[in-house]
Amino acid sequence: MRHVQVQTTKNEYPIIIHHNFDLLCEHLVKQGVQGKKVCLITDDNVSPLYLNHVVKLLQTITNEVSYIVIPHGEKNKNLDTIQTIYEGLLAHKLDRESVLIALGGGVTGDMVGFASATYMRGIDFIQIPTTLLAQVDSSIGGKTGVDFDGYKNVVGAFHQPRLVYINTQTLSTLPIREVQAGMAEIIKHSLIESATYFKYITSHPREILALESEILEELIYESCLIKSKVVSADEKEKGLRATLNFGHTIGHAVERLLNFSLLHGECVAIGMVAAAYLSKGLNQISAKDFMAIEACMEAFNLPTRLDNLDPEVVYQELYYDKKTKYNALNFIVLTSIGSCEMKHDLEKNVIIDAIKYIMQGDSQ
Numbered sequence: 001m002r003h004v005q006v007q008t009t010k011n012e013y014p015i016i017i018h019h020n021f022d023l024l025c026e027h028l029v030k031q032g033v034q035g036k037k038v039c040l041i042t043d044d045n046v047s048p049l050y051l052n053h054v055v056k057l058l059q060t061i062t063n064e065v066s067y068i069v070i071p072h073g074e075k076n077k078n079l080d081t082i083q084t085i086y087e088g089l090l091a092h093k094l095d096r097e098s099v100l101i102a103l104g105g106g107v108t109g110d111m112v113g114f115a116s117a118t119y120m121r122g123i124d125f126i127q128i129p130t131t132l133l134a135q136v137d138s139s140i141g142g143k144t145g146v147d148f149d150g151y152k153n154v155v156g157a158f159h160q161p162r163l164v165y166i167n168t169q170t171l172s173t174l175p176i177r178e179v180q181a182g183m184a185e186i187i188k189h190s191l192i193e194s195a196t197y198f199k200y201i202t203s204h205p206r207e208i209l210a211l212e213s214e215i216l217e218e219l220i221y222e223s224c225l226i227k228s229k230v231v232s233a234d235e236k237e238k239g240l241r242a243t244l245n246f247g248h249t250i251g252h253a254v255e256r257l258l259n260f261s262l263l264h265g266e267c268v269a270i271g272m273v274a275a276a277y278l279s280k281g282l283n284q285i286s287a288k289d290f291m292a293i294e295a296c297m298e299a300f301n302l303p304t305r306l307d308n309l310d311p312e313v314v315y316q317e318l319y320y321d322k323k324t325k326y327n328a329l330n331f332i333v334l335t336s337i338g339s340c341e342m343k344h345d346l347e348k349n350v351i352i353d354a355i356k357y358i359m360q361g362d363s364q
């Protein structure tokens with residue numbers, strides 16, 4: 001078992017990393033969940049795999065277990081699904097002392113977090129992430145919410161979970177494309193924080209994609225450390241936390257413009273290539289480093305290019321990014337592999353050049 005602690009100004013909670021669900025109840029009891037009304041929320045892909053098992057475990061610490069199954073996927077990350085959740089919570093008579101548990105990927109976690117931030121003006125919730133992406137990124141840090149009108153995460157709230165319980169074994173059922181998409185956020189962590197971590201990742205693509213347990217657990221632990229350190233220092237994204245948005249400025253625009261036909265992690269990979277190209281254009285990283293970054297994405301079978309979007313349309317879409325302030329775009333750029341900074345004053349043509357670079361056809 002590995003343990004990482006998140007400590008924001010008002011909240012503190014553990015991230016438990018283990019290879020099965022055996023320690024779940026013990027940690028729920030530590031968080032005061034015993035005897036409470038608990039509602040487990042999962043999606044229709046995850047429910048046949050893990051719902052029964054987790055329900056049975058919960059029944060050993062409380063008699064009041066209900067569950068709600070929501071439709072999977074980014075296209076359902078919206079207020080309609082939130083309404084379904086609220087209806088279920090009322091039907092099961094959940095009250096202010098009740099606890100929601102998100103069992104699933106980032107889509108489930110973001111929505112359950114948002115439902116718990118708003119139901120009865122806010123109740124507790126627990127994250128049990130079952131995708132690589134959710135285990136290393138979305139379950140940690142309390143960014144919750146939904147897409148609105150196709151715009152990413154436009155409606156939401158900061159609401160921290162009481163516990164993040166990671167069972168690494170759940171990754172054994174995850175489709176390989178989803179594993180690769182999770183790697184995009186892991187690569188992001190290395191690019192913004194640690195050259196040593198980047199080197200480790202680039203040295204082990206075969207073992208990682210084969211889900212070799214020791215290496216995978218090491219990655220999950222390292223990424224949890226990086227993410228928890230950043231969100232503990234800057235919970236509400238006043239400064240440092242914006243670095244976790246590296247690759248997302250263009251990534252989110254592409255995700256929306258492609259109508260969610262690519263996965264979030266895949267779009268972030270494309271967005272990171274664009275942001276790295278931009279960093280090279282500003283002479284902040286070398287051509288060699290840029291090539292190493294692009295090669296890393298390719299080693300994990302992540303897309304790096306597109307061929308079907310108009311650069312000007314992508315550029316205009318960037319203004320919906322949440323880092324935009326007073327109508328000015330803000331970009332996270334690399335200063336080396338392992339460090340980054342926010343740029344406020346980029347010329348349009350520098351950004352367009354980066355967008356044109358990723359529009360040079362599918363490199364796969």
Ligand SMILES: NC(=O)c1ccc[n+]([C@@H]2O[C@H](COP(=O)([O-])OP(=O)(O)OC[C@H]3O[C@@H](n4cnc5c(N)ncnc54)[C@H](O)[C@@H]3O)[C@@H](O)[C@H]2O)c1
Nearest residue numbers: 045072073105106107108130131133138143170173174264
């Ligand atoms: N809140 C944050 O800080 C944060 C950070 C990163 C990403 N996100 C958000 O997370 C979302 C992406 O999360 P995701 O990649 O986990 O997507 P997801 O939740 O859609 O899960 C991916 C797919 O895998 C299935 N699945 C989940 N666990 C499984 C398992 N163990 N075995 C088999 N199938 C399984 C799901 O049903 C789904 O079809 C995006 O909406 C993104 O915006 C949020």
Ligand SMILES: O=C(O)C(=O)C[C@@H](O)[C@H](O)[C@H](O)COP(=O)(O)O
Nearest residue numbers: 137141143152153241244245248322
């Ligand atoms: O935790 C953060 O902060 C992040 O930016 C992590 C991102 O990987 C994640 O996709 C996040 O949801 C994006 O945030 P947004 O504020 O741009 O919606």
Ligand SMILES: [Zn+2]
Nearest residue numbers: 185248264268
């Ligand atoms: Zn992300």
